[in-house]
Amino acid sequence: MSPSDARPSPSPSPSLRFLPLSPSALQFTDLPGARATFATLQAHAALQSIELRPPPPEPTSCCGRGCHGCVWEGFFAAAQYWRDEAVLLLHIEPM
Numbered sequence: 001m002s003p004s005d006a007r008p009s010p011s012p013s014p015s016l017r018f019l020p021l022s023p024s025a026l027q028f029t030d031l032p033g034a035r036a037t038f039a040t041l042q043a044h045a046a047l048q049s050i051e052l053r054p055p056p057p058e059p060t061s062c063c064g065r066g067c068h069g070c071v072w073e074g075f076f077a078a079a080q081y082w083r084d085e086a087v088l089l090l091h092i093e094p095m
Helices: 014-018 031-047 071-090
Strands: none
Touching: 031 071
């Protein structure tokens, strides 16, 4: 390949700066991860002028004893549902 045949690689679209990985592949395991995913998807939605519903509220009533059915389990389930819905609305393809 001669230097004249070389083409510059296309610059990534602005949306790729926010989504290096498919969010649908992520599993929530902690609050910072959930917050980061919410922020990433909301930024991606803003680039597309799409309004997402608010993410689920964070629990405020955990007793910290590791109860079966802890409020955090419900939060992470709701967060995954929110994420899956956002991915569908934003037409994000799994990587």
